[in-house]
Amino acid sequence: xxxxxxxxxxxxxxxxxxxxxxxxxxxxxxxxxxxxxxxxxxxxxxxxxxxxxxxxxxxxxxxxxxxxxxxxxxxxxxxxxxxxxxxxxxxxxxxxxxxxxxxxxxxxxxxxxxxxxxxxxxxxxxxxxxxxxxxxxxxxxxxxxxxxxxxxxxxxxxxxxxxxxxxxxxxxxxxxxxxxxxxxxxxxxxxxxxxxxxxxxxxxxxxxxxxxxxxxxxxxxxxxxxxxxxxxxxxxxxxxxxxxxxxxxxxxxxxxxxxxxxxxxxxxxxxxxxxxxxxxxxxxxxxxxxxxxxxx
Numbered sequence: 373x374x375x376x377x378x379x380x381x382x383x384x385x386x387x388x389x390x391x392x393x394x395x396x397x398x399x400x401x402x403x404x405x406x407x408x409x410x411x412x413x414x415x416x417x418x419x420x421x422x423x424x425x426x427x428x429x430x431x432x433x434x435x436x437x438x439x440x441x442x443x444x445x446x447x448x449x450x451x452x453x454x455x456x457x458x459x460x461x462x463x464x465x466x467x468x469x470x471x472x473x474x475x476x477x478x479x480x481x482x483x484x485x486x487x488x489x490x491x492x493x494x495x496x497x498x499x500x501x502x503x504x505x506x507x508x509x510x511x512x513x514x515x516x517x518x519x520x521x522x523x524x525x526x527x528x529x530x531x532x533x534x535x536x537x538x539x540x541x542x543x544x545x546x547x548x549x550x551x552x553x554x555x556x557x558x559x560x561x562x563x564x565x566x567x568x569x570x571x572x573x574x575x576x577x578x579x580x581x582x583x584x585x586x587x588x589x590x591x592x593x594x595x596x597x598x599x600x601x602x603x604x605x606x607x608x609x610x611x612x613x614x615x616x617x618x619x620x621x622x623x624x625x626x627x628x629x630x631x632x633x634x635x636x637x638x639x640x641x642x643x644x645x646x647x648x649x650x651x652x653x654x655x656x657x658x659x660x661x662x663x664x665x666x667x668x
Contacts, residue, residue: 539591
């Protein structure tokens with residue numbers, strides 16, 4: 373058996389970097405695909421630089437998204453998330469809330485990266501939309517990835533970080549700015565797996581010279597959270613914390629029940645109504661996914 377780290381995930385194909393620095397093209401046994409970029413694994417070498425993954429070590433974290441019927445593993449053993457948005461194209465604040473919920477559930481640090489700040493005429497509007505999250509204590513890092521991504525560098529040392537966000541926000545440009553040989557590494561992985569047409573949908577891990585790693589992930593159009601229950605969902609909204617457990621009814625859904633501490637906090641301005649709308653949307657979406665999964 374050989375130990376290593378999954379550094380690229382293409383469906384059921386994986387590239388594993390062993391502890392000696394050799395890259396292997398690995399597959400899984402049978403149809404099992406429950407491995408993620410960043411997983412520590414043991415694999416059985418076969419021939420020609422290929423191998424079969426046998427199992428993975430216990431994870432410290434798992435970032436993933438899910439709906440009623442399936443889940444998509446994004447990355448394992450990460451310590452922080454960078455949610456990348458841009459001055460253009462327009463970004464979804466609801467998707468930001470979804471990513472933050474996923475990060476909070478796994479006790480990961482989360483930062484919001486505003487890219488393309490060189491488009492100065494769009495900058496005030498983007499900042500105004502992100503104020504909702506900055507007021508909650510999430511750090512906003514501003515960059516123009518095509519010229520200078522240096523503001524992110526101090527946050528990387530010793531961390532396993534993942535970039536997430538919608539397509540078009542500049543994650544690839546940001547990765548190339550932070551990892552000078554990222555394009556070359558991508559070509560090597562593509563050549564090794566002979567799956568060039570899938571490279572834009574791959575998740576890739578790049579070890580950092582100063583320690584830690586950076587993971588680039590495909591552009592997101594959706595981020596389902598069906599794997600969270602209602603308690604975990606509410607706990608993933610950090611501004612809810614002072615009010616959880618304070619409602620009159622233990623099974624309060626924070627909808628129309630009398631004596632709801634969360635609703636009172638919204639009405640008094642201590643919880644932003646926009647964030648509460650995000651919570652309600654996610655709560656109902658999770659309920660619907662559970663009913664679908666049970667055949668209701």
